[in-house]
Amino acid sequence: MAPPTLPVTARRAVIDVGTNSVKLLVADLTGAEVQPVLEQSEQTRLGAGFFQTHQLQPGAIADTARAVADFATLARRHGAAGIRVIATSAARDARNATELTDAIHTAAGLVVEVISGAQEADWAFQGVTSGPALARLPLLLLDVGGGSTEFILGCAGRQSFRHSYQLGTVRLLEGQTHADPPGPTALADCRRAIREFLVGEVLPRLGPALAEERGRRQAADAPVALVGTGGSSTILARMRLQQAGFDREAIENTRLSLADIRELVERLWNQPLAERQKIPGLPPNRADVILPGCAIYEGIMTTFDFAELRVSTRGLRFAAVMDEPGGTG
Numbered sequence: 001m002a003p004p005t006l007p008v009t010a011r012r013a014v015i016d017v018g019t020n021s022v023k024l025l026v027a028d029l030t031g032a033e034v035q036p037v038l039e040q041s042e043q044t045r046l047g048a049g050f051f052q053t054h055q056l057q058p059g060a061i062a063d064t065a066r067a068v069a070d071f072a073t074l075a076r077r078h079g080a081a082g083i084r085v086i087a088t089s090a091a092r093d094a095r096n097a098t099e100l101t102d103a104i105h106t107a108a109g110l111v112v113e114v115i116s117g118a119q120e121a122d123w124a125f126q127g128v129t130s131g132p133a134l135a136r137l138p139l140l141l142l143d144v145g146g147g148s149t150e151f152i153l154g155c156a157g158r159q160s161f162r163h164s165y166q167l168g169t170v171r172l173l174e175g176q177t178h179a180d181p182p183g184p185t186a187l188a189d190c191r192r193a194i195r196e197f198l199v200g201e202v203l204p205r206l207g208p209a210l211a212e213e214r215g216r217r218q219a220a221d222a223p224v225a226l227v228g229t230g231g232s233s234t235i236l237a238r239m240r241l242q243q244a245g246f247d248r249e250a251i252e253n254t255r256l257s258l259a260d261i262r263e264l265v266e267r268l269w270n271q272p273l274a275e276r277q278k279i280p281g282l283p284p285n286r287a288d289v290i291l292p293g294c295a296i297y298e299g300i301m302t303t304f305d306f307a308e309l310r311v312s313t314r315g316l317r318f319a320a321v322m323d324e325p326g327g328t329g
Contacts, residue, residue: 117164
Protein backbone atom coordinates (compact mmCIF):
# COMPACT_ATOMS: atom_id res chain seq x y z
CA MET A 1 0.00 0.00 0.00
CA ALA A 2 1.32 3.43 -0.94
CA PRO A 3 1.98 5.77 2.01
CA PRO A 4 -0.59 8.56 2.47
CA THR A 5 0.19 11.81 0.70
CA LEU A 6 1.08 14.51 3.20
CA PRO A 7 -0.30 18.01 2.63
CA VAL A 8 2.22 20.46 1.26
CA THR A 9 3.04 23.50 3.36
CA ALA A 10 3.53 26.81 1.58
CA ARG A 11 4.86 29.96 3.26
CA ARG A 12 3.15 33.10 2.03
CA ALA A 13 3.00 36.76 3.01
CA VAL A 14 0.29 39.39 2.81
CA ILE A 15 0.92 43.11 3.29
CA ASP A 16 -2.29 44.98 4.06
CA VAL A 17 -2.26 48.73 3.31
CA GLY A 18 -4.98 50.29 5.44
CA THR A 19 -6.12 53.82 6.14
CA ASN A 20 -4.31 53.91 9.47
CA SER A 21 -1.54 51.32 9.27
CA VAL A 22 0.35 48.83 7.14
CA LYS A 23 0.22 45.26 8.44
CA LEU A 24 2.28 42.18 7.58
CA LEU A 25 1.31 38.54 7.94
CA VAL A 26 3.77 35.78 7.07
CA ALA A 27 2.09 32.40 7.48
CA ASP A 28 2.45 28.73 6.66
CA LEU A 29 -0.52 27.38 4.75
CA THR A 30 -1.18 23.65 4.95
CA GLY A 31 -4.41 22.78 3.21
CA ALA A 32 -6.91 25.16 4.82
CA GLU A 33 -4.84 25.59 7.99
CA VAL A 34 -3.06 28.93 8.50
CA GLN A 35 -0.23 29.08 11.01
CA PRO A 36 1.12 32.61 11.56
CA VAL A 37 4.91 32.87 11.50
CA LEU A 38 5.30 36.64 11.77
CA GLU A 39 2.85 39.50 12.29
CA GLN A 40 3.85 43.16 12.38
CA SER A 41 2.16 46.53 12.02
CA GLU A 42 3.39 50.05 11.35
CA GLN A 43 1.19 53.10 11.54
CA THR A 44 1.71 55.33 8.50
CA ARG A 45 -1.68 57.12 8.69
CA LEU A 46 -2.31 56.97 4.95
CA GLY A 47 -5.68 58.62 5.52
CA ALA A 48 -4.27 61.71 7.24
CA GLY A 49 -5.66 64.85 5.59
CA PHE A 50 -7.54 62.68 3.08
CA PHE A 51 -11.23 62.85 3.89
CA GLN A 52 -11.85 66.47 2.88
CA THR A 53 -10.02 66.31 -0.46
CA HIS A 54 -10.00 62.58 -1.31
CA GLN A 55 -6.33 63.07 -2.18
CA LEU A 56 -3.66 60.96 -0.50
CA GLN A 57 -0.92 63.21 0.84
CA PRO A 58 2.66 62.91 -0.49
CA GLY A 59 4.21 62.32 2.93
CA ALA A 60 1.72 59.58 3.79
CA ILE A 61 2.27 57.93 0.39
CA ALA A 62 6.06 57.96 0.89
CA ASP A 63 5.82 56.56 4.43
CA THR A 64 3.43 53.82 3.30
CA ALA A 65 5.57 52.80 0.32
CA ARG A 66 8.65 52.61 2.55
CA ALA A 67 6.79 50.49 5.11
CA VAL A 68 5.61 48.09 2.39
CA ALA A 69 9.17 47.78 1.05
CA ASP A 70 10.51 47.10 4.56
CA PHE A 71 7.86 44.46 5.19
CA ALA A 72 8.53 42.84 1.81
CA THR A 73 12.23 42.54 2.71
CA LEU A 74 11.28 41.06 6.08
CA ALA A 75 8.89 38.57 4.47
CA ARG A 76 11.59 37.38 2.07
CA ARG A 77 14.03 36.95 4.96
CA HIS A 78 11.46 34.70 6.61
CA GLY A 79 11.21 32.56 3.49
CA ALA A 80 7.90 33.70 2.02
CA ALA A 81 7.52 32.19 -1.44
CA GLY A 82 5.00 34.82 -2.50
CA ILE A 83 4.12 38.30 -1.28
CA ARG A 84 0.71 39.79 -1.87
CA VAL A 85 -0.05 43.49 -1.31
CA ILE A 86 -3.67 44.53 -0.79
CA ALA A 87 -5.06 48.01 -0.13
CA THR A 88 -8.43 48.94 1.32
CA SER A 89 -10.60 51.99 2.05
CA ALA A 90 -8.32 55.00 1.54
CA ALA A 91 -6.77 53.55 -1.62
CA ARG A 92 -10.09 52.62 -3.21
CA ASP A 93 -11.64 56.03 -2.44
CA ALA A 94 -8.64 58.16 -3.43
CA ARG A 95 -8.61 60.24 -6.60
CA ASN A 96 -4.85 59.77 -6.80
CA ALA A 97 -4.63 56.08 -5.88
CA THR A 98 -2.21 55.44 -8.75
CA GLU A 99 0.35 57.66 -7.00
CA LEU A 100 0.25 55.22 -4.09
CA THR A 101 0.35 52.05 -6.18
CA ASP A 102 3.18 53.44 -8.35
CA ALA A 103 5.19 54.45 -5.26
CA ILE A 104 4.79 50.97 -3.77
CA HIS A 105 5.78 49.31 -7.04
CA THR A 106 8.88 51.51 -7.28
CA ALA A 107 9.88 50.95 -3.63
CA ALA A 108 9.04 47.26 -3.28
CA GLY A 109 8.72 45.86 -6.82
CA LEU A 110 5.22 44.61 -5.99
CA VAL A 111 1.83 45.16 -7.61
CA VAL A 112 -0.93 46.42 -5.31
CA GLU A 113 -4.44 44.96 -5.41
CA VAL A 114 -6.94 47.66 -4.44
CA ILE A 115 -9.82 45.53 -3.19
CA SER A 116 -13.50 46.44 -3.11
CA GLY A 117 -15.51 46.81 0.07
CA ALA A 118 -17.36 43.60 -0.80
CA GLN A 119 -14.08 41.70 -1.19
CA GLU A 120 -12.82 43.13 2.10
CA ALA A 121 -15.99 41.96 3.85
CA ASP A 122 -15.78 38.50 2.26
CA TRP A 123 -12.19 38.01 3.30
CA ALA A 124 -12.83 39.27 6.84
CA PHE A 125 -15.61 36.69 7.20
CA GLN A 126 -13.59 33.86 5.66
CA GLY A 127 -10.58 34.62 7.81
CA VAL A 128 -12.49 34.81 11.08
CA THR A 129 -14.51 31.66 10.41
CA SER A 130 -11.34 29.73 9.57
CA GLY A 131 -10.87 29.52 13.34
CA PRO A 132 -12.65 26.50 14.87
CA ALA A 133 -14.23 28.49 17.72
CA LEU A 134 -16.23 30.63 15.28
CA ALA A 135 -16.50 28.34 12.26
CA ARG A 136 -20.13 27.31 12.84
CA LEU A 137 -21.33 30.10 15.12
CA PRO A 138 -24.08 32.50 13.96
CA LEU A 139 -22.37 35.89 14.09
CA LEU A 140 -22.39 39.52 13.13
CA LEU A 141 -18.79 40.31 12.26
CA LEU A 142 -17.41 43.84 12.43
CA ASP A 143 -14.12 44.96 10.94
CA VAL A 144 -13.68 48.55 12.15
CA GLY A 145 -10.87 50.14 10.15
CA GLY A 146 -9.51 53.63 9.65
CA GLY A 147 -11.74 54.50 6.69
CA SER A 148 -14.55 51.95 6.70
CA THR A 149 -16.36 49.35 8.75
CA GLU A 150 -17.42 46.03 7.27
CA PHE A 151 -20.60 44.41 8.60
CA ILE A 152 -20.99 40.71 7.76
CA LEU A 153 -23.82 38.51 9.05
CA GLY A 154 -23.70 34.75 8.61
CA CYS A 155 -23.21 31.27 9.96
CA ALA A 156 -21.17 28.20 8.99
CA GLY A 157 -19.69 29.79 5.88
CA ARG A 158 -23.00 31.22 4.64
CA GLN A 159 -23.39 34.99 4.56
CA SER A 160 -26.86 36.54 4.74
CA PHE A 161 -25.63 40.16 4.74
CA ARG A 162 -22.43 42.01 3.94
CA HIS A 163 -21.68 45.65 3.34
CA SER A 164 -18.79 48.08 3.73
CA TYR A 165 -19.77 51.46 5.18
CA GLN A 166 -17.80 54.70 5.28
CA LEU A 167 -17.54 54.68 9.05
CA GLY A 168 -13.95 54.53 10.30
CA THR A 169 -11.67 55.65 13.10
CA VAL A 170 -9.43 57.99 11.11
CA ARG A 171 -12.43 59.28 9.14
CA LEU A 172 -14.19 60.25 12.40
CA LEU A 173 -11.04 61.61 14.00
CA GLU A 174 -10.35 63.87 10.99
CA GLY A 175 -13.92 65.17 11.09
CA GLN A 176 -13.69 66.52 14.64
CA THR A 177 -11.45 68.94 16.52
CA HIS A 178 -10.53 67.66 19.96
CA ALA A 179 -9.15 69.37 23.02
CA ASP A 180 -6.80 67.38 25.25
CA PRO A 181 -8.53 65.63 26.88
CA PRO A 182 -11.51 65.70 24.49
CA GLY A 183 -14.04 65.62 27.35
CA PRO A 184 -17.80 65.05 27.61
CA THR A 185 -18.93 67.52 24.94
CA ALA A 186 -16.67 66.04 22.24
CA LEU A 187 -17.72 62.54 23.29
CA ALA A 188 -21.40 63.50 23.03
CA ASP A 189 -20.78 64.91 19.54
CA CYS A 190 -18.99 61.73 18.43
CA ARG A 191 -21.69 59.48 19.88
CA ARG A 192 -24.34 61.54 18.10
CA ALA A 193 -22.52 61.32 14.75
CA ILE A 194 -22.11 57.55 15.09
CA ARG A 195 -25.73 57.07 16.13
CA GLU A 196 -27.02 59.17 13.22
CA PHE A 197 -24.87 57.21 10.76
CA LEU A 198 -25.92 53.82 12.14
CA VAL A 199 -29.63 54.69 12.20
CA GLY A 200 -29.61 56.44 8.84
CA GLU A 201 -27.24 54.26 6.82
CA VAL A 202 -26.80 50.85 8.46
CA LEU A 203 -30.03 50.02 10.31
CA PRO A 204 -32.37 50.16 7.28
CA ARG A 205 -30.39 47.39 5.52
CA LEU A 206 -28.85 45.39 8.34
CA GLY A 207 -31.82 45.59 10.73
CA PRO A 208 -34.20 43.30 8.79
CA ALA A 209 -31.43 40.78 7.99
CA LEU A 210 -30.35 40.65 11.63
CA ALA A 211 -33.95 40.23 12.84
CA GLU A 212 -34.43 37.34 10.40
CA GLU A 213 -31.18 35.67 11.46
CA ARG A 214 -32.05 36.06 15.14
CA GLY A 215 -35.48 34.54 14.48
CA ARG A 216 -33.90 31.51 12.82
CA ARG A 217 -31.48 31.01 15.69
CA GLN A 218 -33.94 31.57 18.53
CA ALA A 219 -35.56 28.15 18.15
CA ALA A 220 -32.14 26.46 18.23
CA ASP A 221 -31.08 28.51 21.28
CA ALA A 222 -28.05 29.77 19.33
CA PRO A 223 -28.04 33.55 19.63
CA VAL A 224 -26.16 35.63 17.10
CA ALA A 225 -22.77 36.61 18.52
CA LEU A 226 -21.12 39.98 17.91
CA VAL A 227 -17.49 39.48 16.86
CA GLY A 228 -14.88 42.14 16.19
CA THR A 229 -11.79 41.66 14.07
CA GLY A 230 -8.98 44.07 13.26
CA GLY A 231 -6.88 46.50 15.26
CA SER A 232 -9.58 48.35 17.21
CA SER A 233 -11.21 45.27 18.73
CA THR A 234 -7.85 43.63 19.45
CA ILE A 235 -6.70 46.74 21.33
CA LEU A 236 -9.94 46.81 23.34
CA ALA A 237 -9.25 43.22 24.41
CA ARG A 238 -5.61 43.95 25.23
CA MET A 239 -6.61 46.94 27.37
CA ARG A 240 -9.16 44.78 29.17
CA LEU A 241 -6.41 42.22 29.83
CA GLN A 242 -3.80 44.92 30.57
CA GLN A 243 -1.67 42.97 28.11
CA ALA A 244 1.53 44.67 26.98
CA GLY A 245 2.35 41.93 24.44
CA PHE A 246 0.25 39.94 21.99
CA ASP A 247 -1.28 36.73 23.35
CA ARG A 248 -3.61 35.40 20.65
CA GLU A 249 -5.33 32.80 22.85
CA ALA A 250 -5.99 35.27 25.68
CA ILE A 251 -7.35 37.88 23.27
CA GLU A 252 -9.71 35.41 21.60
CA ASN A 253 -10.99 34.19 24.97
CA THR A 254 -11.85 37.75 26.04
CA ARG A 255 -15.47 38.84 26.28
CA LEU A 256 -16.24 42.54 26.60
CA SER A 257 -19.66 43.51 27.92
CA LEU A 258 -21.46 46.67 26.88
CA ALA A 259 -20.71 47.96 30.39
CA ASP A 260 -16.99 47.26 29.82
CA ILE A 261 -17.02 49.18 26.54
CA ARG A 262 -18.92 52.10 28.04
CA GLU A 263 -16.48 52.31 30.95
CA LEU A 264 -13.55 52.36 28.49
CA VAL A 265 -15.21 55.03 26.35
CA GLU A 266 -15.90 57.32 29.31
CA ARG A 267 -12.42 56.85 30.75
CA LEU A 268 -10.48 57.28 27.51
CA TRP A 269 -12.35 60.37 26.31
CA ASN A 270 -11.67 62.06 29.66
CA GLN A 271 -7.95 61.26 29.78
CA PRO A 272 -5.26 63.44 28.17
CA LEU A 273 -3.22 61.88 25.38
CA ALA A 274 -0.12 61.50 27.57
CA GLU A 275 -2.06 59.36 30.05
CA ARG A 276 -3.69 57.25 27.34
CA GLN A 277 -0.27 56.53 25.88
CA LYS A 278 0.72 54.80 29.14
CA ILE A 279 -2.24 52.39 29.23
CA PRO A 280 -1.10 48.72 29.04
CA GLY A 281 -2.36 47.12 25.83
CA LEU A 282 -2.87 50.43 24.00
CA PRO A 283 0.00 51.16 21.59
CA PRO A 284 1.02 54.81 22.14
CA ASN A 285 0.60 55.67 18.45
CA ARG A 286 -3.00 54.39 18.56
CA ALA A 287 -3.97 56.49 21.58
CA ASP A 288 -5.84 58.99 19.37
CA VAL A 289 -7.70 56.67 16.97
CA ILE A 290 -8.85 54.38 19.80
CA LEU A 291 -11.25 57.16 20.86
CA PRO A 292 -13.58 56.85 17.85
CA GLY A 293 -12.77 53.12 17.67
CA CYS A 294 -14.25 52.30 21.07
CA ALA A 295 -17.14 54.72 20.47
CA ILE A 296 -18.03 52.92 17.21
CA TYR A 297 -18.24 49.58 19.02
CA GLU A 298 -20.33 51.14 21.80
CA GLY A 299 -22.71 52.63 19.22
CA ILE A 300 -23.13 49.37 17.33
CA MET A 301 -23.76 47.36 20.51
CA THR A 302 -26.37 49.89 21.64
CA THR A 303 -28.10 50.29 18.27
CA PHE A 304 -28.30 46.57 17.49
CA ASP A 305 -28.87 45.33 21.05
CA PHE A 306 -25.74 43.30 21.73
CA ALA A 307 -24.67 42.78 25.33
CA GLU A 308 -21.25 41.29 24.57
CA LEU A 309 -18.38 41.59 22.10
CA ARG A 310 -16.09 38.70 21.22
CA VAL A 311 -12.74 39.28 19.50
CA SER A 312 -11.00 37.41 16.68
CA THR A 313 -7.37 37.97 15.72
CA ARG A 314 -8.04 36.38 12.34
CA GLY A 315 -9.58 38.21 9.42
CA LEU A 316 -8.72 39.85 6.14
CA ARG A 317 -5.05 38.84 5.91
CA PHE A 318 -5.73 35.22 6.86
CA ALA A 319 -8.20 34.87 4.00
CA ALA A 320 -5.89 36.65 1.55
CA VAL A 321 -3.15 34.16 2.43
CA MET A 322 -5.55 31.26 1.83
CA ASP A 323 -6.98 32.68 -1.37
CA GLU A 324 -4.06 32.08 -3.74
CA PRO A 325 -0.27 32.42 -3.91
CA GLY A 326 1.00 35.97 -3.63
CA GLY A 327 2.51 38.06 -6.37
CA THR A 328 6.10 38.25 -7.40
CA GLY A 329 8.28 37.87 -4.33
